[in-house]
Amino acid sequence: MTKTALKDFEALLERHRLKKTAPRLKVLSMLAAKNVATSQPDLEGVMNDIDRVTLYRILSAFEEKGIIHKVFDLNGTANYAMCSSNCGENHHHDEHLHFNCTSCKNVYCLDDLDLHGIDLPNGFKLDGFTLYATGLCPKCSKAVSKNNSKQFN
Amino acid sequence: MTKTALKDFEALLERHRLKKTAPRLKVLSMLAAKNVATSQPDLEGVMNDIDRVTLYRILSAFEEKGIIHKVFDLNGTANYAMCSSNCGENHHHDEHLHFNCTSCKNVYCLDDLDLHGIDLPNGFKLDGFTLYATGLCPKCSKAVSKNNSKQFN
DNA sequence: TTAAGTGCAAAATCTTTGCAAATGT
DNA sequence: ACATTTGCAAAGATTTTGCACTTAA
Numbered sequence: 001m002t003k004t005a006l007k008d009f010e011a012l013l014e015r016h017r018l019k020k021t022a023p024r025l026k027v028l029s030m031l032a033a034k035n036v037a038t039s040q041p042d043l044e045g046v047m048n049d050i051d052r053v054t055l056y057r058i059l060s061a062f063e064e065k066g067i068i069h070k071v072f073d074l075n076g077t078a079n080y081a082m083c084s085s086n087c088g089e090n091h092h093h094d095e096h097l098h099f100n101c102t103s104c105k106n107v108y109c110l111d112d113l114d115l116h117g118i119d120l121p122n123g124f125k126l127d128g129f130t131l132y133a134t135g136l137c138p139k140c141s142k143a144v145s146k147n148n149s150k151q152f153n
Numbered sequence: 154m155t156k157t158a159l160k161d162f163e164a165l166l167e168r169h170r171l172k173k174t175a176p177r178l179k180v181l182s183m184l185a186a187k188n189v190a191t192s193q194p195d196l197e198g199v200m201n202d203i204d205r206v207t208l209y210r211i212l213s214a215f216e217e218k219g220i221i222h223k224v225f226d227l228n229g230t231a232n233y234a235m236c237s238s239n240c241g242e243n244h245h246h247d248e249h250l251h252f253n254c255t256s257c258k259n260v261y262c263l264d265d266l267d268l269h270g271i272d273l274p275n276g277f278k279l280d281g282f283t284l285y286a287t288g289l290c291p292k293c294s295k296a297v298s299k300n301n302s303k304q305f306n
Numbered sequence: 307t308t309a310a311g312t313g314c315a316a317a318a319t320c321t322t323t324g325c326a327a328a329t330g331t
Numbered sequence: 332a333c334a335t336t337t338g339c340a341a342a343g344a345t346t347t348t349g350c351a352c353t354t355a356a
Contacts, residue, residue, distance in 0.1 A: 019330050019335060040320095051338050056321065058336095072225040099277060123291025124252060138276025172310060172355050193345095204313050209346065211311090312353070320345070328337070 016065040023050040027058050028067075028082075037071055037079035169218040176203040180211050181220075190224055190232035 009028040013020045030046060031038060040059070047055055059080060062068040068080050162181040166173045183199060184191060193212070200208055212233060215221040221233050 021330070021336065023337075054337055072227075072229045074225075076225045076229055076231060078229060121291075123295070138274075142276070174311065174355075176312075207312055310355080318347070322343070330335075
């Protein structure tokens with residue numbers, strides 16, 4: 001995860017012709033600070049100084065512009081994360097894996113996976129996809145291995 | 154899709170120690186009749202004779218028992234479909250692809266895909282996953298091909 | 307008969323909309 | 332100055348809860 005400075009966020013907003021307001025910068029820095037997707041409830045928790053409705057509007061504006069993307073976790077809760085560079089206005093390329101750790105509950109965005117090995121049955125034309133997985137992330141997996149004094153992989 | 158008779162649904166409910174009530178049998182026959190997942194709003198539409206709350210309760214009971222599974226589409230709406238045989242109480246093996254046709258809006262459950270070609274980064278331990286894809290289903294894809302007088306695949 | 311399931315009313319959440327005040331450019 | 336964005340209030344939608352009535356076993 002590359003460290004992103006305030007200046008970068010301002011540039012990002014400028015590029016999308018969005019005004020550089022305090023709430024927007026806060027949302028950006030929150031999301032960019034994590035390599036995991038953040039749930040809307042979690043965002044609300046941290047952003048308790050900004051209005052709930054404002055948050056809804058900021059998130060949907062960012063999503064429309066292709067700045068962030070939304071993924072629903074297995075509970076149907078919206079989670080948000082910064083888009084990789086190739087997302088644009090009204091068009092997302094979210095062909096990466098969202099990995100939901102069952103232990104620490106984090107949602108990791110794993111880009112750069114080769115997902116093209118997936119063969120659809122004849123006749124289906126793939127446009128895009130979202131892969132949502134559950135399991136243990138490296139940190140938690142290590143913790144478990146220790147307890148079991150057993151290591152796979 | 155194997156044709157399922159009323160008797161089968163009754164047996165299914167019995168097996169899970171659920172009473173064979175009219176609303177439950179109706180939900181089962183609705184879901185089993187389609188090889189696509191049905192959205193909660195759609196179910197409500199067809200089941201307009203049974204109470205909305207009852208539907209919620211039936212669906213969550215079925216899900217708990219491993220009779221049906223829930224998948225959230227790209228709008229965050231819950232969609233339901235019959236589970237394949239290997240789901241059990243409080244444990245789902247939904248390792249299949251949910252294919253959402255952008256044209257007819259159907260959500261297809263594609264089992265029997267080899268999804269094991271997906272390599273996770275080191276340290277991640279896969280438990281299960283949900284793959285949600287968008288594109289054109291064979292029917293719609295054919296229709297489009299006709300219009301374009303062009304055929305791929 | 308009686309435990310489980312349903313339906314209705316009402317509460318609790320979540321999400322959207324309208325509009326006046328505040329803010330960035 | 333002016334178009335955007337925010338915050339508040341309120342409407343709409345979705346989901347959950349409580350409880351009396353009904354039904355399957």
